[in-house]
Structure formats: structure tokens, C-alpha cells
Amino acid sequence: MAALELLGGGFLAAFQFWAFMTIVTGLLVGVVAGALPGISFVNAMAMALPFTYVMEPTQSMLFLGGIYVGGVFGGSISAILINVPGTPASLPATWDGYPMTKRGEAKRALTIAVTASAVGGLVSALVLTFLSAPFASFALKFSQPEFFAATLLGLVSVIAIAKDQPVITMVSLLLGIAIGTVGVDPLYGQARFSFGVPEMESGIRFVVVMIGLFAIGEVIDLLATDRDLRPKKTGGKAIGAKFRDILNVKGAIARGTGIGCLIGMIPGAGATPGAVIAYGIEKQVSKRGSEFGTGVEEGLAAPEAAKNATTGAAMVPLLTLGIPGSAATAIMLAAMMLHGVSPGPLLFIMDPTMVYTIFAAMIIANILMIFAGIGVAQLFSTLMRTPPAILAAFIIVLSVVGAFGVRNNIFDVYVCLAFGVLGWGMKRVGFPSAPLVLGVILGPLAERYFLTSMANFKQDWTVFFTRPISATILGFALIFILWSLAPGLKRALRRQE
Amino acid sequence: MASIQNKEQYRTPRTGGRLPPGLGLLLPTLLPLGLLVMAMILPGFMFESDQTASTIGLGPAAWPEAILMAMAVFCVLWIARDVWALGAAGRRPTLSFPVEDDHYHFGKALIGLLLIIAYGWSLPVFGFAVTTTIFIMIWCLFGGLRNVLVLIPVTVIGTIGLMWLFMGLALMPLPRGYGVFDNFSIWLLRATGIY
Numbered sequence: 009m010a011a012l013e014l015l016g017g018g019f020l021a022a023f024q025f026w027a028f029m030t031i032v033t034g035l036l037v038g039v040v041a042g043a044l045p046g047i048s049f050v051n052a053m054a055m056a057l058p059f060t061y062v063m064e065p066t067q068s069m070l071f072l073g074g075i076y077v078g079g080v081f082g083g084s085i086s087a088i089l090i091n092v093p094g095t096p097a098s099l100p101a102t103w104d105g106y107p108m109t110k111r112g113e114a115k116r117a118l119t120i121a122v123t124a125s126a127v128g129g130l131v132s133a134l135v136l137t138f139l140s141a142p143f144a145s146f147a148l149k150f151s152q153p154e155f156f157a158a159t160l161l162g163l164v165s166v167i168a169i170a171k172d173q174p175v176i177t178m179v180s181l182l183l184g185i186a187i188g189t190v191g192v193d194p195l196y197g198q199a200r201f202s203f204g205v206p207e208m209e210s211g212i213r214f215v216v217v218m219i220g221l222f223a224i225g226e227v228i229d230l231l232a233t234d235r236d237l238r239p240k241k242t243g244g245k246a247i248g249a250k251f252r253d254i255l256n257v258k259g260a261i262a263r264g265t266g267i268g269c270l271i272g273m274i275p276g277a278g279a280t281p282g283a284v285i286a287y288g289i290e291k292q293v294s295k296r297g298s299e300f301g302t303g304v305e306e307g308l309a310a311p312e313a314a315k316n317a318t319t320g321a322a323m324v325p326l327l328t329l330g331i332p333g334s335a336a337t338a339i340m341l342a343a344m345m346l347h348g349v350s351p352g353p354l355l356f357i358m359d360p361t362m363v364y365t366i367f368a369a370m371i372i373a374n375i376l377m378i379f380a381g382i383g384v385a386q387l388f389s390t391l392m393r394t395p396p397a398i399l400a401a402f403i404i405v406l407s408v409v410g411a412f413g414v415r416n417n418i419f420d421v422y423v424c425l426a427f428g429v430l431g432w433g434m435k436r437v438g439f440p441s442a443p444l445v446l447g448v449i450l451g452p453l454a455e456r457y458f459l460t461s462m463a464n465f466k467q468d469w470t471v472f473f474t475r476p477i478s479a480t481i482l483g484f485a486l487i488f489i490l491w492s493l494a495p496g497l498k499r500a501l502r503r504q505e
Numbered sequence: 506m507a508s509i510q511n512k513e514q515y516r517t518p519r520t521g522g523r524l525p526p527g528l529g530l531l532l533p534t535l536l537p538l539g540l541l542v543m544a545m546i547l548p549g550f551m552f553e554s555d556q557t558a559s560t561i562g563l564g565p566a567a568w569p570e571a572i573l574m575a576m577a578v579f580c581v582l583w584i585a586r587d588v589w590a591l592g593a594a595g596r597r598p599t600l601s602f603p604v605e606d607d608h609y610h611f612g613k614a615l616i617g618l619l620l621i622i623a624y625g626w627s628l629p630v631f632g633f634a635v636t637t638t639i640f641i642m643i644w645c646l647f648g649g650l651r652n653v654l655v656l657i658p659v660t661v662i663g664t665i666g667l668m669w670l671f672m673g674l675a676l677m678p679l680p681r682g683y684g685v686f687d688n689f690s691i692w693l694l695r696a697t698g699i700y
Contacts, residue, residue: 175583179540182576186547186569193565198558200551200569224621231648232614397648398659401641404621405667408628413677418629425625429618437533455568463562 011364015137018364022070022372027365030067031373032380034074039377039384041075042082042094044406049079049095053339057346065347066362070369072343073323076336077373078380080279080316081125085385088117088308090403092223096214096449097279097318099442100287100311102222107303116253120305121312122381123254128265128313129374132320135269137367140328150274152464153471156457157481158274162281163450164485165288166443167492174493177443184447185454187212194456195463207419214448216411216424221441223407224428227400229435234396257309260290264310268317273324278335279315280449286314292491316377320370327351327363534587541580544573620644632682632690633672638664665697673699 021027034056041052053075060068083095088105101121108117166181167174190201191211202208264286271282290310291297300307326337330351344351349362356363411424434441465471473479548570552558558566624640631639641660650656671677672694681690694700 175579175586178579179537179576179583182572182579183540185572186544186576189569189572193568196559196561196565198552198556198565200565201547202553203550204553224618227621228614228617231617232610233608234610395648395650397645397650398641400648401644402663402667404624404644405637405641405663408625409633409667409671409677409679412628412679413671413675416678418680421625421628425622428621432614432618437536439533439536451572458568459563467562 011138014360014364015368017361018366018368019372021066021361021365022368027067027070027369028372030063030070031074031369032376034071034076035078035373035376035380036384038075038078038080039082039085039380042079042098043085043384043388044094044410049075049082050335050339052079053336057339057343060343061346065344065349066365068343068347069340069362069366072340073366073369074373076340077129077316077319077370077377079336080319081122081129081312081377081381082384084121084125084312085118085381085388088121089114089385089388090223090399091226092403092407093218095279096218096445097283097311097315099218099280099445100283101308103287103301103442104304104307107301108305108308111303113303117303117308118385119382120253120257120309122378122385124257124261124264124309124312125316125381126374126378127261128268128315128317129319129377130371131265132269132272132317133367133370133374134320136320136323136327136370137364140324149477151475152457152461153475153478154481155274156454156461157472157478157485158271159281159450159454159457161481161485161488162284163446163454164489165281165285166446167288167489173440174496177440180440181443181447184217184444184449185451186447187217187444188214188448188451189455193459194452195459207417210415211452212423212448213414213420214445215414216420217427217448218445219407219411220424220427221431221434221445223403224425225431225435225441227403227407228428228432230396230400253305257305260294260306260310261313263290263293264313265317267310268314269321271314272318272321278322279318280446282318283311283315284446287311288488288492316374320374323366323370327355327366534591537580537583537587541577541584544577544580547573616647620647629680630683630686632686633679634664634668634690634693635682635686637667668694669697669699673697 022031037052037056038049042049053072056071056075060071063071080095080097083093083098084101084105085094087093087098087101089109091102091106091109093099093102105117105121108114163181163185166177188211191209192199199209267286267289268279268282271285272279287300287307287310290306291300294300294304294306296304296306322337323340326341328351330341341351349355349359407424407428408421411420412418414420431441433439434444461471462469471478472482548566551566551569558564620640620643624636627636630636638660641663642656645656645659668679672679681687681694691700
């Protein structure tokens with residue numbers, strides 16, 4: 009009851025004119041930044057940090073929270089429309105969202121995505137409001153071996169994406185992880201695979217790989233096939249989503265939301281593993297699992313719900329324990345510290361108004377996201393009506409600028425172009441690029457957690473199996489692999505008979 | 506992703522400029538071999554010649570070596586499967602060229618790739634403004650856009666819009682070029698109110 013009263017007070021504070029406008033501004037900045045490849049919402053949050061100096065502590069959190077919520081969704085706009093994920097977590101949106109665009113159903117795909125994201129985010133905000141305390145004590149039990157196990161679960165979930173080709177999928181994933189090892193290692197500080205090139209010592213950034221593999225390959229195909237991405241019209245109206253379409257994916261949204269909430273609360277896991285695992289599970293559960301990758305609505309809705317469901321959940325360890333669960337929440341922590349606010353259990357006692365205003369703002373931001381998302385998506389969708397030659401030219405320029413913007417370094421542009429050529433070649437021979445990208449994103453995390461676990465536990469590798477939570481997560485990973493491979497193995501056995 | 510799942514998709518690519526016969530079979534089959542060789546030799550090039558890997562704990566080489574070894578194992582499995590498949594009648598290699606909805610113009614694709622590489626290469630030399638203007642114009646012409654009344658505004662307004670967004674708003678230090686191009690870029694940035 010006390011929580012409800014406090015939440016009511018939080019809503020009153022969040023609906024004050026300037027507080028509300030701060031949420032709306034943050035949301036719009038986040039959606040636009042997320043939708044532009046290369047300018048991730050985390051970058052936008054980092055750039056926005058100095059602006060929060062002049063704000064009140066609560067207002068600064070509303071602003072950054074708005075960018076966070078909007079940005080996590082925004083990445084899917086470019087993923088769906090031009091096959092370039094604006095954020096790593098939007099990677100699954102390219103698998104089923106972009107094929108819908110190719111069928112002329114961009115508007116429908118965007119409506120499904122924004123609705124699923126909003127539902128996922130809203131439920132997550134409610135979880136943050138009412139279940140922070142019990143989950144905080146659970147999150148405290150996580151250490152390096154558990155983080156490694158969670159990252160490994162994210163990595164193996166890729167098996168479900170291409171169960172008919174598990175060997176090639178594994179090669180692609182391992183190649184991605186190997187690319188992720190380029191540069192100074194996380195524990196010993198020694199440069200690997202730098203080949204005498206100083207820029208290589210800083211490593212190869214996943215954003216650069218992602219832009220190169222997806223954007224350039226796609227643009228070249230657009231050019232070589234004279235494909236038209238303009239929305240197709242039926243009876244004078246562009247194909248949009250009907251309410252029935254949303255109802256049809258309600259199960260996928262519910263599952264994605266649940267998975268996102270659970271994974272979001274694991275510090276360090278974040279939106280990308282959440283979205284990929286949700287996609288993998290949905291592929292197994294859905295009756296249309298074998299059609300995934302061709303523009304199936306469930307394949308779009310589940311990861312969309314999951315990635316936004318991680319937003320509120322990732323703030324649980326931040327607000328209750330002061331542990332940032334992702335890069336975005338780390339920036340929020342920095343903003344709180346700058347204002348002299350220390351997150352943790354004491355914050356709930358010392359300043360409950362601030363805490364519940366943040367909770368209310370997260371709920372409001374997720375509801376407003378439907379309008380902001382549709383508005384920005386409409387703008388981007390209008391851009392799709394431009395002739396393919398113009399569209400392709402600007403995608404290339406945006407991609408190159410995006411690669412440059414990662415570190416303001418021309419070397420990243422060259423790396424991006426090299427991966428562009430590689431991505432085009434991979435597409436031509438049918439070699440899957442998604443596992444490679446996932447390997448580049450999660451590989452360095454897995455390595456860091458693995459090495460620090462080993463160092464902390466006297467090089468005892470059994471620690472991953474003797475700690476209950478780590479062992480349980482690894483058990484889930486094993487079950488997931490077997491579950492994903494079972495249909496293919498059954499088919500192979502039937503063929504043998 | 507879906508393209509590799511559909512076994513019906515294998516065929517010699519239907520292209521505007523066809524690949525030589527047999528290359529469609531050979532390329533996907535050689536790929537695992539190339540990756541296997543790469544996984545085997547790369548550990549030898551992990552560190553600079555004047556460096557030795559730390560021997561404390563697992564060391565910095567342990568993780569990449571394990572990953573490359575695992576990759577080599579999977580490449581061997583892939584090769585074994587392909588050798589078996591090519592030996593058995595009616596079977597196909599694991600990878601295959603995807604079917605396109607329309608004709609695939611390989612020549613156009615290769616020229617496109619060259620244009621993109623040239624754009625990236627000339628960016629630091631001529632600066633963002635000049636290179637982007639020329640690139641968008643050439644790309645649009647190559648893509649079939651011939652209307653000058655569309656081409657020029659799109660190129661000029663588009664480039665200035667991108668400069669304003671990235672250099673003005675996001676404060677990104679995009680390349681200005683060398684010598685005379687640097688001076689031109691500075692003049693343009695001042696003229697458009699960005700500097």
C-alpha cells in the first residue's frame with residue numbers, strides 16, 4: 009500500500025510540466041539516436057551527461073531514463089527498415105523485421121515492434137516498481153562465474169537461430185569471438201593480433217563490424233538486384249498492422265517480456281543476450297519456428313519485447329544495490345554520483361520521492377514511447393519512399409560516418425569497409441553473419457568474465473559447475489542446445505531409417 | 506539466415522554477369538579449408554615478434570587459442586561433411602549461393618564495392634564535404650538517377666544536412682581533407698554556420 013502511495017506521488021511529480029517535457033525530450037533524443045547507425049543511445053546518453061549538470065538530480069534521471077527507453081527501441085527502426093541495427097540488441101529485428109520490409113510491410117513491422125517494445129518496457133517498469141527489493145538480494149549472489157555463465161547462455165542461444173546448420177553457425181560464432189580477441193587483452197594488458205598496426209591494439213569494435221557486415225552488403229545487394237524497398241500498397245493504403253496482428257503475437261510478447269525481465273536483472277547481461285535468447289526460445293516454441301528468418305511476426309515481437317523489458321529490470325540492481333547492469337545504467341550511476349546521490353538500499357529510505365518519481369517516469373516513458381516510436385518510424389518510413397539509389401547513397405554515408413564516430417578514427421572506417429566486403433561475400437555464399445556479429449559483441453565479455461573467474465578462484469575451472477547459480481545457468485545452456493538441435497537430429501535419424 | 510536453411514535454394518547463381526561454371530560449387534567448398542588454415546596458423550602471429558606472452562595464470566593467449574582450436578575442429582567437421590556430401594550422389598555442399606528474387610548483377614555489385622572503398626579511402630584526403638558530394642552524385646548516377654533537378658539538390662542539401670547533423674550537432678570531428686581541401690572545408694563550415 010505504501011508503495012502505491014509513493015508511486016502516486018511519483019506520478020504527480022513526473023507529470024509536472026518541466027519533468028514531463030524532460031521525459032519527452034529524452035525519449036525523442038533516444039529514439040533518434042538509436043535509429044541512427046553508429047550513434048548509439050549509449051553515446052547519446054554520454055553526450056547528454058554534461059547537460060544534466062544544470063538539472064535537479066531527479067530531472068537528470070528522467071532525462072537519461074527517457075533516452076535509455078527510447079534508444080533501446082530506436083535501434084530497431086533502422087534494423088527493420090534498412091537492415092542496419094542501430095544498437096546491438098536490435099540485431100534480431102533484422103532477421104524477421106527486414107524481410108517484412110522487403111515484402112512491403114515496413115509499417116506493419118514497425119507497429120508490431122513498437123507495441124511489443126512498449127509492452128515489454130511497461131511490464132519491466134512495473135517489475136522495477138514492485139519487485140526491486142526481492143530481486144536485489146538475488147542479484148547480490150552474482151559474481152564473475154555467474155556473469156560468464158549468463159554470457160555463455162547468450163552465445164549458445166545462437167544455435168537456435170540456424171539449427172539446420174549448427175556446424176557452420178558455430179564456425180561463424182567462433183570466428184566472431186576470435187575477431188573480438190584482437191587488441192589488448194582484458195587481464196594481462198598484452199596486445200594480440202595487432203600485426204604491428206597501432207590502431208589494432210585498441211581492438212575491433214562490434215559497432216564497426218556490425219555496420220560493415222549488414223549495411224554495406226545490403227546496399228550492394230540493393231544495387232545489384234534493383235530491389236525496391238518502397239512500402240507496397242493495397243487498395244490505396246500502405247500495409248499496416250491491424251489490432252488482430254498484435255493479438256496474434258501476444259504469446260510471443262509475453263514470453264519475450266518474461267525473458268527480458270529475468271535477463272535484464274543479471275548485472276552485465278543486458279539487452280543483447282536478452283533479445284537473442286528470446287528469439288531462440290520463440291523459434292522453438294512457435295508453430296512457425298521453421299519459417300523464422302523469412303518475416304514471421306513472432307520472430308520480431310519476442311526479441312523486441314525482451315530488449316525493452318531489460319530497461320526497467322537493469323535499473324533494479326542500479327537503484328537497489330548501486331550496481332550498473334549495463335553501459336547505459338553505468339552512465340545513469342555517474343549522473344547520480346555527480347549530483348551527490350548514492351544509489352542503494354538507503355536511497356529508498358532517504359529519498360523515496362526521487363526513487364518513485366523515477367519509477368513513474370519509466371512507466372510514462374514506455375507509454376509515450378508508442379507515440380514517439382511511431383512518429384519517428386513514420387519519418388524514417390517516409391524516407392523509404394525515396395528512390396533506391398538515393399537511399400543507398402545515404403545509407404553508405406551514414407554507415408561510414410557511424411563507423412568513424414565510434415572512436416573518431418578513420419581506421420575504423422577502413423575496418424568497416426573491409427567487413428563490408430566480407431559481409432557481401434558471406435551473403436553471396438550463404439555463410440551466416442549474425443552469429444559472427446554476436447561473437448564479436450559477447451566474445452570479449454565472455455573472455456573477461458572467464459579470465460577474472462579463473463584468477464579469482466585460483467585457476468579452478470570447476471567453479472563454474474560447483475556454484476549453484478552458475479551451474480543452473482550452464483544447465484539451461486545445455487538444455488537449450490539440446491532443445492535446439494533435437495528437431496534436426498530427429499530428421500537426420502528418420503532419413504537414416 | 507533463411508537462405509541457408511532452404512535446401513531448394515542451391516543452384517548456379519542467376520546473374521546479370523554469370524560466375525564461371527563450377528565456381529559456384531568450388532567457392533563454398535574452399536571456404537572451410539581457408540578458415541581451417543587460418544585457425545591453424547593464426548596462433549603463431551598472436552604477439553609481436555619482440556613480445557612474449559605472460560605466463561601468470563592462464564595467460565593472454567589461452568582464450569584466443571582455445572577459440573581458434575574449437576574453430577579448427579568445427580571446420581574439420583564441416584569439411585568432412587562436404588567431402589561426404591560431394592561423394593554421395595545427389596548431395597550438395599553445406600553452403601550454396603542464395604536465390605535472388607531478381608537478376609543479380611555481379612558486375613554492378615563489384616563496381617558498387619569499389620565506389621564504396623574509394624569513398625572511404627578518399628575521405629581523409631579530400632574531406633567529408635567534397636568526398637560525400639562527389640560520392641552521392643556518382644552513386645545516384647550509377648544507380649540510374651538522371652534527373653539533374655533532383656540530383657543536384659539531393660547531393661548539395663544532403664551533404665550540408667549531414668555536416669550540420671554530425672559536425673554541428675554531434676560535434677564529430679569528421680575529416681576536413683588536406684591542403685586546399687582543408688581550407689575549403691573550413692570555409693564551408695563557416696559559411697553554413699557550423700563553425
